[in-house]
Structure formats: structure tokens, C-alpha cells
Amino acid sequence: MADMFRLDGKVAVVIGGAGGIGEIMAKGLAAQGARVAVASRNLKKLEDIAREIQAETKSETVAFQADVTDKDSVSRLGEQVLKKFGTVDILVNSQGINTKNPAIGFPVKDWDQLFDVNVKGTMLACSEFGKVMVEKKKGKVINVSSVRGVRATFWGGNEGYCATKGAVDMMTRSLASEWAPYNINVNAIAPLLIRTPLAAPTLNDPAKLEKYVANVPFKRIGEPQDLMGLCVFLASSASDFITGQIIYLDGGLTAVG
Numbered sequence: 209m210a211d212m213f214r215l216d217g218k219v220a221v222v223i224g225g226a227g228g229i230g231e232i233m234a235k236g237l238a239a240q241g242a243r244v245a246v247a248s249r250n251l252k253k254l255e256d257i258a259r260e261i262q263a264e265t266k267s268e269t270v271a272f273q274a275d276v277t278d279k280d281s282v283s284r285l286g287e288q289v290l291k292k293f294g295t296v297d298i299l300v301n302s303q304g305i306n307t308k309n310p311a312i313g314f315p316v317k318d319w320d321q322l323f324d325v326n327v328k329g330t331m332l333a334c335s336e337f338g339k340v341m342v343e344k345k346k347g348k349v350i351n352v353s354s355v356r357g358v359r360a361t362f363w364g365g366n367e368g369y370c371a372t373k374g375a376v377d378m379m380t381r382s383l384a385s386e387w388a389p390y391n392i393n394v395n396a397i398a399p400l401l402i403r404t405p406l407a408a409p410t411l412n413d414p415a416k417l418e419k420y421v422a423n424v425p426f427k428r429i430g431e432p433q434d435l436m437g438l439c440v441f442l443a444s445s446a447s448d449f450i451t452g453q454i455i456y457l458d459g460g461l462t463a464v465g
């Protein structure tokens with residue numbers, strides 16, 4: 209029974225694996241026995257985290273440099289991971305950025321960058337690693353969306369970010385449908401505010417934070433640790449009949465909002 213959450217013999221790729229959320233998910237997968245590739249642009253940071261995860265979990269963890277906005281870079285990542293590990297069983301898309309701007313005069317450059325990283329980057333990674341999963345007729349894809357895919361904020365400036373997460377939600381459902389014949393599960397985790405660098409503008413604004421927490425039934429924001437169990441579950445055989453779902457890890461925020 210307990211074995212249904214083990215990931216021994218599996219290979220996981222965690223993009224954004226040196227980010228606040230990605231790191232904890234990579235650690236969770238490695239702790240369950242998966243060999244893990246962590247990837248993003250900052251190789252030095254990734255290497256430090258890979259070393260730390262490997263020391264703590266004893267699972268092989270390797271860092272790869274990749275920019276998800278660049279198709280060639282994602283293709284190279286695919287080649288390098290296959291060369292190193294021979295296959296891919298689990299893909300976690302935990303890359304992401306958030307740039308807030310008032311709707312009037314929203315800079316097009318910021319809009320494009322949000323969509324490049326959060327939407328195009330997720331699709332390029334799914335497409336690259338999905339190739340391997342389709343071929344072997346097995347795989348688990350976990351996209352990191354957000355409560356902002358279905359709920360706006362009380363304060364403004366979030367149109368770009370919210371729109372990208374709505375897109376990630378629909379990409380998740382659409383891929384789940386397209387790849388169901390290949391036994392690939394595609395799901396998304398949609399957290400509320402999690403204590404990471406990306407959330408700094410809200411975390412560092414006490415009035416905003418207080419207003420935020422007041423609307424959460426559990427009366428707190430999330431910690432990266434809150435992501436670990438759900439990620440392991442979605443990567444494991446325990447979730448084999450779940451696909452196309454957006455799972456809200458939000459202390460009840462979307463239940464009442």
C-alpha cells in the first residue's frame with residue numbers, strides 16, 4: 209500500500225528546479241526514489257541545489273541549463289536528459305514569472321515575456337518530454353498553475369499573470385485529452401500565495417498580505433513544503449486515474465472566493 213507513492217527507477221525533470229516551489233518538489237520526488245534533473249537558466253544555483261538534494265535523499269540529481277522560452281534550448285535539454293538518464297517518466301513545469309502592471313499602458317514587452325515563460329515555455333517542455341512519454345505510452349506531467357487561473361486579485365495589475373495561468377489550465381486539460389490514449393496523466397497544481405521569491409511583492413507589503421490572508425479559510429499563506437505531497441502523489445501510481453485536473457492547493461481560497 210505505502211509503495212504506491214514510491215518512484216524508484218523513475219526519472220523526473222523539474223524545470224524551475226532551483227525555484228522556491230521547484231526545489232521542494234524535486235526534493236520530494238528524489239526522496240521517493242526518482243532520479244532527478246533540475247533545469248533552468250541559472251546553472252550555478254541549480255548545481256548547488258542538485259548537490260543538496262542528492263546529499264539529503266541519496267537519489268542522483270543533476271543540473272542542466274535551459275531557457276524555456278527558446279525551443280532549441282529546450283530540445284538540447286531533452287537530448288541531455290536522455291543521454292544522462294535514458295528516459296523520462298515525470299515532467300514538472302515549475303518555471304514562471306509574475307510581472308504586475310496597471311491594465312492601462314500594460315507594457316507589451318512584459319506581456320510577451322509573461323506568455324513566453326509561463327505559457328510557451330510550458331508547452332515547449334511538454335512537447336519535448338511528451339515525445340518520450342508518447343513513445344513509451346506512459347508518463348506523468350505536472351504543470352504549476354495558480355489560483356490566479358480562476359480568481360482575480362483584489363488589487364490590479366495582474367491581467368498578464370492571470371491570463372497565463374488560465375492558459376496553463378486549458379493547456380493541461382487539452383494535453384490530458386490528447387495524450388490519454390498514451391496513458392499519460394497531465395495535471396496541474398494551482399497554489400495560492402507561497403512563500404518564495406516570486407511572491408515577494410505581496411509578502412513584503414503587510415497591508416496586502418493581511419487582506420490576502422483574511423480571505424483564506426485556513427488563515428495562512430502556503431509554504432513550499434505544502435507542495436511536496438501533492439507533487440509526489442501526482443507523479444506516482446496513486447494518481448493513475450486522475451488526468452486533466454487543476455488541483456487547488458489553497459487553504460480553501462477558491463472554495464469561498
Ligand SMILES: NC(=O)c1ccc[n+]([C@@H]2O[C@H](COP(=O)([O-])OP(=O)(O)OC[C@H]3O[C@@H](n4cnc5c(N)ncnc54)[C@H](OP(=O)(O)O)[C@@H]3O)[C@@H](O)[C@H]2O)c1
Nearest residue numbers: 224227228229248249250275276303304354401402404406
Ligand atoms: N510563489 C507563489 O506565490 C506562487 C503561487 C502560485 C503559483 N506559482 C507558480 O509556481 C511556479 C514556481 O514559482 P516559484 O514561486 O517557485 O518562483 P521562483 O522561486 O521565482 O522560481 C521560478 C523559477 O522559474 C525559473 N525560470 C524563470 N524563467 C525561466 C526561463 N526562461 N527558463 C527556465 N526557467 C525559468 C527560475 O529559474 P532561473 O532564474 O534559473 O531561470 C526559477 O527557478 C511558477 O509557475 C509560479 O507562477 C507561484
